[in-house]
Amino acid sequence: MSKRNKHKCFFLQLICFILTNILYLPHTKKASYCFNLKLIIMRKQGFYRKYNFPDADLYAMVVDRLKYAQRDMNSFKEFGMSMTKLKGIQSRALQFYNLPNDDELVGNQMVVTEKKYDKANLLKSAIRAVMTRVAMKYGQRSGRYRAYGTAKMSDMSDAQLLFCGRRVARVGRKQLNLLAETGLNEDALMRVQTAANAFEKSMNIQQDKVAERDIAVEKRVILGNKLYDDLIQLSDIGKSIWDNKNKTYYEQYAIYESNNEQKKNRKLITD
Numbered sequence: 001m002s003k004r005n006k007h008k009c010f011f012l013q014l015i016c017f018i019l020t021n022i023l024y025l026p027h028t029k030k031a032s033y034c035f036n037l038k039l040i041i042m043r044k045q046g047f048y049r050k051y052n053f054p055d056a057d058l059y060a061m062v063v064d065r066l067k068y069a070q071r072d073m074n075s076f077k078e079f080g081m082s083m084t085k086l087k088g089i090q091s092r093a094l095q096f097y098n099l100p101n102d103d104e105l106v107g108n109q110m111v112v113t114e115k116k117y118d119k120a121n122l123l124k125s126a127i128r129a130v131m132t133r134v135a136m137k138y139g140q141r142s143g144r145y146r147a148y149g150t151a152k153m154s155d156m157s158d159a160q161l162l163f164c165g166r167r168v169a170r171v172g173r174k175q176l177n178l179l180a181e182t183g184l185n186e187d188a189l190m191r192v193q194t195a196a197n198a199f200e201k202s203m204n205i206q207q208d209k210v211a212e213r214d215i216a217v218e219k220r221v222i223l224g225n226k227l228y229d230d231l232i233q234l235s236d237i238g239k240s241i242w243d244n245k246n247k248t249y250y251e252q253y254a255i256y257e258s259n260n261e262q263k264k265n266r267k268l269i270t271d
Contacts, residue, residue, distance in 0.1 A: 049221055051228045055101065061255065062093045062227055065234040068252050075241045081233075089230045096223050105213040112209050116158075116202040123165050123195040124153060130172055130192060133182035147171050158203050165196035231255065 051058060069076050069086055076086075131150050138144045148168050156164060169192045176184065238253030 050225045055096070055220070055224060058224060058227060058231065059093055059097050062089065062231050062234070065231060065238065065253060066090055066093070068238060068249070069234055072238065072241055072249075076237055079237045079240070081237060089227075089234070092223065092227055092230065096220070096227050099220050099223065100216060101220075102213075102217065105209075105216055109206070109209045109213055112202070112206045116199070116206045119195070119199040119202040120158070120161060123161065123192070123199045126188075126192040126195045127153065127165060127168050130168055130184060130188055133179055133184045133188075134172075134175075136182045137179055144175065158199075162196060162200055162203070165192055165199065169193040169196065 066086060066089060069081065070083075073083065073086075127150060131145070131148060134145050134148060148171050149164055150168065153161065153164060169189045172179070172184065172189045172192070173186075176186070176189070232255070235253045235255050239250055242249040242253070
C-alpha cells in the first residue's frame with residue numbers, strides 16, 4: 001500500500017470513529033472521546049514523547065548534566081559545546097519547568113465542565129417548567145406536546161439540548177395564548193431562553209479550555225522532546241570525556257529509564 005493510500009485509509013478510519021463514537025454521545029462522555037481522538041491525531045502527526053520517564057525527572061536530569069558540563073567546560077569545548085549553548089539549554093529547561101502540567105490543565109477543564117453541567121441542569125429545569133404546563137393542557141402523547149421535541153432530554157448531547165431549549169422558547173411563544181390558562185407566560189419562556197444562552201456560553205468556555213489543553217500538551221511534548229535531545233547530547237559528550245578515565249564522572253552522565261536500572265548499574269560498578 002502506497003503512503004498516499006495509507007493516509008486515505010487513516011482518515012477514513014478517523015471519520016468512522018467520529019460518526020460511531022462522538023456525534024451521538026451524551027455530553028457527559030463526549031469530552032473524553034474527543035480528547036482521545038486528538039491524541040490519536042497528534043501521534044499520527046508525530047507529536048509523541050521520545051522519553052518514558054516523568055517530565056519532572058527530565059528537567060532534573062538536564063539540570064544535573066548542565067552542572068556537570070559547566071564543571072567539565074574545557075573538555076566540552078573540544079566537542080563544540082560552548083557556554084552560550086549551555087545557557088540555551090538552561091533557558092529551554094526553565095521554559096519547560098514553567099509550563100503548566102496536565103493535572104493543572106485538567107483541573108481547569110473540570111471546573112468549567114462542572115459549571116457547564118450546572119447551566120445544563122438550569123436549562124432542563126426551565127424546560128420542564130414549560131412542558132409541565134403543556135402536558136396539563138394537551139397531554140404528553142399529543143402532537144402539540146411532541147412539537148417541543150423534549151423526548152429523552154436526559155440523553156441529549158450539549159448541542160441537542162441547546163437546540164431543544166431554543167425550540168421550546170420558540171414553540172411556546174406560538175402557543176402562548178392557548179396555554180395562558182396553565183400559567184405559561186413570557187417570563188417562563190424568557191427563563192428558558194436566558195438559560196439556553198447561559199448554557200451556550202458555558203459550552204464555548206469549556207471548548208476553549210479543551211483547546212488550551214490540547215495546545216499546551218502539544219507545546220510540552222515538542223519542548224520536552226527538544227530538551228530530551230539536549231540531555232542525550234550532554235550525556236554522550238560527558239561519557240565520551242570520562243570513558244575509561246573516571247567511573248564516577250562517567251556514571252554522572254549516564255541516563256537510565258528507571259531507578260531499578262540505575263541501581264543495577266551502580267551495583268556492577270561497585271562490585
